[in-house]
Amino acid sequence: MHFTVHQKDPHSKARTGLLDLPHGPVQTPVFMPVGTNATVKAITNEKLEELGISLILGNTYHLFLRPGLEVLKNSGGLHRFMSWEHNILTDSGGFQIFSLAPFRKVEEEGVVFRSHLDGTRFQLTPEDVVDIQRTLGSDILMPLDLCTPPGIGETEALEAVDLTTRWAGRSKIRWLESDPTVQGHLFGIIQGNFYASLRRRSAEQLLELDLPGYAIGGLSVGESFSMFQDFLGLSAGLIPERYPRYLMGVGTPEYILEAVEQGIDMFDCVLPTRTARNAQAFTSRGPLSLKTEAVKLDLQPIDPDCSCSTCRSYSRAYLRHLFKTKEILAAMLTTQHNLSFIQSLVVSIRQSIGEGTFLLFKDRYLDRYGRRSSQGSGESAGERANEQFRVNGGL
Amino acid sequence: MHFTVHQKDPHSKARTGLLDLPHGPVQTPVFMPVGTNATVKAITNEKLEELGISLILGNTYHLFLRPGLEVLKNSGGLHRFMSWEHNILTDSGGFQIFSLAPFRKVEEEGVVFRSHLDGTRFQLTPEDVVDIQRTLGSDILMPLDLCTPPGIGETEALEAVDLTTRWAGRSKIRWLESDPTVQGHLFGIIQGNFYASLRRRSAEQLLELDLPGYAIGGLSVGESFSMFQDFLGLSAGLIPERYPRYLMGVGTPEYILEAVEQGIDMFDCVLPTRTARNAQAFTSRGPLSLKTEAVKLDLQPIDPDCSCSTCRSYSRAYLRHLFKTKEILAAMLTTQHNLSFIQSLVVSIRQSIGEGTFLLFKDRYLDRYGRRSSQGSGESAGERANEQFRVNGGL
Numbered sequence: 001m002h003f004t005v006h007q008k009d010p011h012s013k014a015r016t017g018l019l020d021l022p023h024g025p026v027q028t029p030v031f032m033p034v035g036t037n038a039t040v041k042a043i044t045n046e047k048l049e050e051l052g053i054s055l056i057l058g059n060t061y062h063l064f065l066r067p068g069l070e071v072l073k074n075s076g077g078l079h080r081f082m083s084w085e086h087n088i089l090t091d092s093g094g095f096q097i098f099s100l101a102p103f104r105k106v107e108e109e110g111v112v113f114r115s116h117l118d119g120t121r122f123q124l125t126p127e128d129v130v131d132i133q134r135t136l137g138s139d140i141l142m143p144l145d146l147c148t149p150p151g152i153g154e155t156e157a158l159e160a161v162d163l164t165t166r167w168a169g170r171s172k173i174r175w176l177e178s179d180p181t182v183q184g185h186l187f188g189i190i191q192g193n194f195y196a197s198l199r200r201r202s203a204e205q206l207l208e209l210d211l212p213g214y215a216i217g218g219l220s221v222g223e224s225f226s227m228f229q230d231f232l233g234l235s236a237g238l239i240p241e242r243y244p245r246y247l248m249g250v251g252t253p254e255y256i257l258e259a260v261e262q263g264i265d266m267f268d269c270v271l272p273t274r275t276a277r278n279a280q281a282f283t284s285r286g287p288l289s290l291k292t293e294a295v296k297l298d299l300q301p302i303d304p305d306c307s308c309s310t311c312r313s314y315s316r317a318y319l320r321h322l323f324k325t326k327e328i329l330a331a332m333l334t335t336q337h338n339l340s341f342i343q344s345l346v347v348s349i350r351q352s353i354g355e356g357t358f359l360l361f362k363d364r365y366l367d368r369y370g371r372r373s374s375q376g377s378g379e380s381a382g383e384r385a386n387e388q389f390r391v392n393g394g395l
Numbered sequence: 396m397h398f399t400v401h402q403k404d405p406h407s408k409a410r411t412g413l414l415d416l417p418h419g420p421v422q423t424p425v426f427m428p429v430g431t432n433a434t435v436k437a438i439t440n441e442k443l444e445e446l447g448i449s450l451i452l453g454n455t456y457h458l459f460l461r462p463g464l465e466v467l468k469n470s471g472g473l474h475r476f477m478s479w480e481h482n483i484l485t486d487s488g489g490f491q492i493f494s495l496a497p498f499r500k501v502e503e504e505g506v507v508f509r510s511h512l513d514g515t516r517f518q519l520t521p522e523d524v525v526d527i528q529r530t531l532g533s534d535i536l537m538p539l540d541l542c543t544p545p546g547i548g549e550t551e552a553l554e555a556v557d558l559t560t561r562w563a564g565r566s567k568i569r570w571l572e573s574d575p576t577v578q579g580h581l582f583g584i585i586q587g588n589f590y591a592s593l594r595r596r597s598a599e600q601l602l603e604l605d606l607p608g609y610a611i612g613g614l615s616v617g618e619s620f621s622m623f624q625d626f627l628g629l630s631a632g633l634i635p636e637r638y639p640r641y642l643m644g645v646g647t648p649e650y651i652l653e654a655v656e657q658g659i660d661m662f663d664c665v666l667p668t669r670t671a672r673n674a675q676a677f678t679s680r681g682p683l684s685l686k687t688e689a690v691k692l693d694l695q696p697i698d699p700d701c702s703c704s705t706c707r708s709y710s711r712a713y714l715r716h717l718f719k720t721k722e723i724l725a726a727m728l729t730t731q732h733n734l735s736f737i738q739s740l741v742v743s744i745r746q747s748i749g750e751g752t753f754l755l756f757k758d759r760y761l762d763r764y765g766r767r768s769s770q771g772s773g774e775s776a777g778e779r780a781n782e783q784f785r786v787n788g789g790l
Contacts, residue, residue: 038716042723045708067691067716074692075712083708296462297469313440313478317470321433321462328437331723 003213003244003265009358013236013263016353019244021139022183023079023087024054028244029260031251031346032057032089032268033339037066038082041273042331043339045084050309051336051343054086055139057268060132061093061100064124065115069135077137089140089268090133091248092189093124095147106146108163126167130174130186138184140213143171145189147218157193158201164191165205172209185212187246190235193218194227203238214239215246216264220255225372229258236262253282253345254372257362260349272342276334279323282341286370290319290334308340398608398639398660404753408631408658411748414639416534417578418474418482419449423639424655426646426741427452427484427663428734432461433477436668437726438734440479445704446731446738449481450534452663455527456488456495459519460510464530472532484535484663485528486643487584488519490542501541503558521562525569525581533579535608538566540584542613552588553596559586560600567604580607582641585630588613589622598633609634610641611659615650620767624653631657648677648740649767652757655744667737671729674718677736681765685714685729703735 002020009015019026033040033048036059040048048056058078067081075081078088097104097113104113110125124132126144133141144167146160168188175186188206192198206214216235219228232247236259239245244265250256251269259267272282279290283303288295290302301311302319310319310333322330345365352361397415404410414421428435428443431454435443443451453473462476470476473483492499492508499508505520519527521539528536539562541555563583570581583601587593601609611630614623627642631654634640639660645651646664654662667677674685678698683690685697696706697714705714705728717725740760747756 037720037722038713039722039724042727044724044727046704062720066720067712071691071712071716075694075710081710081713081716083713296466299470309441315470315476317462317466318433318476318478321466321476325432325457325461327432327434328723328726329434329439332437332439332727 003242005241007354009353010356011359012261014260014349014353014358015241015263015265016350017244017265019055019265021055021087021185023085023139026055026087027350028265029256029346029349030055030266031256031342032266033273034059034268034270035082035084035088036062036270038063038078040335040339042277042328042335043273045082047309047336048084048339049086051340052347053339053343055266056084056086056088058088058090058136058138059093059096060090060129060136060142061096063090063136064093064122064132065117069132073135077135079137087139088136089266090136090138090142092129092142092144093132094129094144097124098147106163108166110144110167126170127174130171130178134178134184141171141175141184141186142189142215143168143186145191145217147189147191147221148193150194150221150223152193154193154195154198157191157195157198160193161191161198161202161205164189164202168206168209168211172211187211187213187215187244189215189217189248190238191218192235194223194231196231196234199231199235200238203235207238207240211243213244213246213266215248215266217248219247220249225254228255229262232259232264233262236264239263251342253342253369254366256342256345257349257365258372260353260358261362272338273335276338277331279319279330279334281319281334282338284365284368288316290316290330291323292320295320302334302337303341306337306341306344308337308344310334310337310340398637400636402749404748405751406754407656409655409744409748409753410636410658410660411745412639412660414450414660416450416482416580418480418534421450421482422745423660424651424741424744425450425661426651426737427661428668429454429663429665430477430479430483431457431665433458433473435730435734437672437723437730438668440477442704442731443479443734444481446735447742448734448738450661451479451481451483453483453485453531453533454488454491455485455524455531455537456491458485458531459488459517459527460512464527468530472530474532482534483531484661485531485533485537487524487537487539488527489524489539492519493542501558503561505539505562521565522569525566525573529573529579536566536570536579536581537584537610538563538581540586540612542584542586542616543588545589545616545618547588549588549590549593552586552590552593555588556586556593556597556600559584559597563601563604563606567606582606582608582610584610584612584643585633586613587630589618589626591626591629594626594630595633598630602633602635606638608639608641608661610643610661612643614642615644620649623650624657627654627659628657631659634658646737648737648764649761651737651740652744652760653767655748655753656757667733668730671733672726674714674725674729676714676729677733679760679763683711685711685725686718687715690715697729697732698736701732701736701739703732703739705729705732705735 101113246266295316298316496508587597641661690711693711
């Protein structure tokens with residue numbers, strides 16, 4: 001994988017760069033919308049392209065269960081199946097196995113679980129997970145890992161780190177075997193819970209594999225913002241500059257700005273799309289509920305400072321009506337806005353890094369948007385926690 | 396209103412024409428997608444414009460209840476509220492009062508009913524219904540009428556016809572009073588159930604009012620196709636050539652072709668959009684279910700002969716997956732296809748009329764699509780009947 005750092009902010013670890021992926025170049029920092037079931041919910045590929053999105057995330061667990069590999073193989077992979085010509089990063093499915101499956105058991109060999117859809121029993125090894133992502137044709141593959149929840153003991157967290165490393169090693173072997181031309185790049189995932197020594201241990205072990213990029217797992221799982229900041233800074237600092245750094249599960253302005261400041265290049269989150277379907281819209285002055293009585297007669301767009309196609313044409317009053325009447329268009333228009341909003345933020349971040357003014361930009365942005373301690377932005381960690389890993393006694 | 400007949404088919408009553416409406420000209424024959432709650436469900440205005448749609452239908456009853464007149468007035472009318480720059484025809488609300496309201500009573504003065512949403516009691520007179528549509532800013536207004544179900548006695552049907560006429564007269568007076576520039580055109584609605592003499596009586600009475608156009612109500616309500624044909628032919632023949640003729644509640648290929656042959660210029664129906672959300676797609680060879688196991692591995696587009704944006708990019712297998720996973724995109728893509736399909740049919744009909752080959756076109760089309768007696772197309776009358784007028788004992 002070619003990852004090139006372009007500009008470095010002189011006052012922080014923020015940087016811009018370019019990921020050269022099989023389905024085209026991707027500018028970083030980049031936010032990846034989540035396309036769980038081979039679609040980013042409530043938005044067309046056309047609209048995603050209009051927003052300049054060139055990398056989305058797919059969920060291996062969901063796609064493995066539905067439509068299943070037979071259908072995906074028959075279509076020639078995920079890109080052709082969903083008619084998406086740009087890049088796709090797929091996760092390992094591990095996170096969903098632990099958060100959704102009604103039963104799962106971790107063994108050295110891999111994970112045994114039952115489907116949350118019909119109870120069918122499956123075993124997935126790290127090798128299987130690579131093979132599945134090869135079938136999908138992913139541009140970036142993630143190896144099976146073990147993400148532990150906050151609050152577990154150090155011994156358990158240590159075992160999870162070491163197993164994650166052994167699985168990553170097996171994943172790398174299978175990845176190299178399965179396609180000698182190395183289309184599609186395998187990342188490592190740094191774990192270690194909230195133990196600094198384990199974060200270091202995980203990073204050291206995984207860096208020995210010299211994978212094309214590194215992700216930071218197990219953060220933004222319900223911990224306080226200051227603990228998030230501490231462990232983000234620690235973990236990001238462990239990944240050498242030449243690697244793309246991917247922070248999993250982050251997608252609100254205050255988390256994105258923090259991540260970029262700490263040198264993160266990539267992030268993904270369901271929040272912009274999920275909250276849109278729940279009538280929560282981003283604005284430059286903080287989140288806005290589109291169901292509240294307060295906007296009943298409000299003829300302003302969601303965000304008067306936004307120039308997206310929703311804000312150019314539709315009022316808050318109209319969107320409230322669409323949510324009240326449960327119209328599909330409500331989700332469509334608000335999803336478009338929320339993704340456009342985050343995409344604009346990321347573009348502005350890149351510009352400010354290019355101009356050496358990132359910290360100033362961040363400060364001014366948060367002056368208007370609201371800071372992490374303030375009321376409106378408290379949903380991120382909580383929302384994230386909802387679908388986060390549950391303690392797995394099987395380790 | 397300026398309605399101009401352009402071409403007449405030499406072998407049938409089919410014709411092309413132009414409606415000159417306040418929000419731009421509309422070519423006829425025209426199919427109007429239904430936008431119940433100030434949105435055509437699951438499709439953006441942008442897409443509707445791409446399809447060449449310049450006239451949609453709004454439901455007065457629904458809009459009166461939600462968002463209500465305060466919100467609509469505050470937005471400057473329905474067009475601005477929903478950001479639709481083209482024409483809107485609004486129905487009178489009468490049909491919904493009789494099919495949805497848990498209680499309603501017909502009096503000479505108007506209709507008393509309770510909202511199906513919260514039971515609130517309302518009275519609406521013919522004058523109120525005109526006023527509401529003026530507030531909406533409708534390009535075509537429909538007067539309050541009384542549509543009776545098949546099977547009622549002739550006396551009851553006669554009373555409904557005469558009341559419909561008296562209400563139409565009052566509506567015309569209010570319509571002329573309420574806007575001397577006569578922006579927005581009031582149509583008459585011919586009723587008469589399935590009694591030929593009453594159809595004639597209704598048409599004669601309403602034609603005396605010399606309204607800008609005439610609709611045929613009370614057809615496609617569950618009757619046999621041959622009875623539909625008979626009463627369509629009779630009713631359409633009663634409307635002089637110079638008036639635009641609007642057949643309410645028709646929207647499948649075989650009904651549209653029949654209507655055009657009988658000289659109908661306008662039709663509307665929820666079917667193309669509603670069935671799309673239920674995984675039923677139109678194809679040139681008849682309806683196709685997108686949920687069936689048969690299309691699990693089918694890489695063909697919905698209709699290989701269709702060039703809409705859905706058919707250009709997506710397979711039946713993919714759409715089946717989207718329906719199986721209840722993704723919003725399923726409704727979006729299939730709605731787009733179904734409306735595009737009907738719109739293409741209407742454009743082809745216009746061309747064939749221009750070329751004097753309409754009957755040949757119709758025959759060849761139905762050879763492929765299937766005729767009314769065949770299996771696949773039986774849903775139209777049934778679906779329509781679902782939301783049709785229920786017998787109202789209050790008359």
